[in-house]
Amino acid sequence: MHVPDGFFDAPTSAATAVVAASAIGTSLYLARRRELDDRTAPLAGLVAAFVFATQMLNFPVAGGTSGHLMGGALAAVLVGPATAILCLSVVFLVQALLFADGGITALGTNILLMGVVTVLVGYGVFRVLQAVLPKRASLVPLLAGLGALVSVPAAALVFVGLFEVGGTVDVPLGTLASAMLGVHVLIGIGEAVITAAAVAAILKVRPDLVHGARRLPTATPLVVRTSPVATPAAPAAPTGGEA
Amino acid sequence: MGAGHGHRLHFHGHSALHRAAAHHKVLALLGFMLVVVATPRGWWWAYLAEGVLLGGVVLASRVPLGFLARRMVVETPVLVFAALLPLIAHGERVDVLGLSLSRSGLEGAALLLVKATFGVVAGLTLAATTEPQALLAGLARLRLPHQLVQIAAFMVRYLDVVTDEMRRMRVAREARGFTARDPRHWGVLARSVGALFIRSYERGERVHLAMLARGYDGRIPLDLDRPQAPAVAPRGHGHAHGHAHEHAAAPVPALLTAPAEHA
Secondary structure: OOOOOEEOOOHHHHHHHHHHHHHHHHHHHHHHHHHHHHHHHHHHHHHHHHHHHHHHHHEOOOOOOOEOOOOOOHHHHOOOOOHHHHHHHHHHHHHHHHHHOOOOOOOHHHHHHHHHHHHHHHHHHHHHHHOOOOOOHHHHHHHHHHHHHHHHHHHOOOHHHHHHHHHOOOOOOOHHHHHHHHHHHHHHHHHHHHHHHHHHHHHHOOOHHHHOOOOOOOOOOOOOOOHHHHHHOOOOOOOOOOO | OOOOOOOOOOOOOOOHHHHHOHHHHHHHHHHHHHHHOOOOOOOOOHHHHHHHHHHHHHHHHHHOOHHHHHHHHHHHHHHHHHHHHHHHHHOEEEEEOOOEEEHHHHHHHHHHHHHHHHHHHHHHHHHOOOOOOHHHHHHOOOOOOHHHHHHHHHHHHHHHHHHHHHHHHHHHHOOOOOOOOHHHHHHHHHHHHHHHHHHHHHHHHHHHEEEHHHOOOOOOOOOOOOOOOOOOOOOOOOOOHHHHHHHOOOHHHHHHHHOOOOO
């Protein structure tokens, strides 16, 4: 759910906006330098449209309820953390201004919670695991899933922390934390399974597009195979091509 | 669905609010909501004044109230959360219909509802009276980083193309007799997500190459003096310079309103 207007008090909203803005500024610099160079705008724009579309895709859970992907960890593993933060920030900006989804004063909070935190935590877990585990491309989907699994409850915890500091209602911290964590661990499991399966599907088709698998050997070497049947001794007399 | 028909939330009209500059409207929305969020609890007359002001703006926009009301479903999760607050909040308890509720929770929930509703109504009014491309030009005018505006411009431009691609994939799945009903079907949906990513990314690569061929150098000149630029760049003299020059010089609004190329 997007944080609406009036959920956090004005100082908290302003502070999160400043943090989100500095994260976006850093990402703009890094995305241009390290990830996408002059392709940043068109590619990040298309990836943002992709994230928006996947957030519309509903995954059935049980008893008629369904959830959708948040996509922070998925985007980070696919296009790199800086580009992912840019894409998710633009998604929240467009959702707030063109869809009235998430309050405009809570835009910084939404970007910080569901963009910056999910991307940084998801990608951080992914990279740490990648550093300690054997470097194999077949592990990338699993690690991406684990990153997604941790990223969702982490965002929920940051939300609880913010609510303690700048929430507008006095709710016992323990109750809120356990309720949010319980729900978001479940959501995280769904996010993890779908992220892992999606990354696996992309790795099979275009391994070069998965940023998290860049430095790993993904392609099997090309083997030229010949068979005696397919190599006739001498070509027959030309019979006129088309005929 | 094609480009150039405005947005799903956009309501075509000619009111003063429709004509107002987008950057003024965004600033007004931000300022109004900051005041609403900062209004202390208990200042009921202030909330009343804010509500009257907002109602006046909505009426002045001449957007039908039913149009706005149907789009207020985005507020549903907030309603659920607000309903839970009186049950879990601290403080003095009051009995309402046999339920022991927290007084501060009740007040907090009421305030949250008022503020969130103001936010949704004000946001919907902005979306209903502002064309997406005018909004982007307004954001550029508000000194949002050029790269961010460009990313948003490409996202808005290809949003319908990408969501339509996803819809076609769903139709294709259903044509083969598949409907996702429980978590065992997640694998299929996840593979669709993967395919959608590859298609989106490859489309981005083709768009980038097509733009390079037309002289793109990483910047799109923003013609802020003509936010209502014509969808088709005027030919005439420009014709002699060829297509590449025209596209390179096209302002963002023209880029946005031109029919989406199925690159």
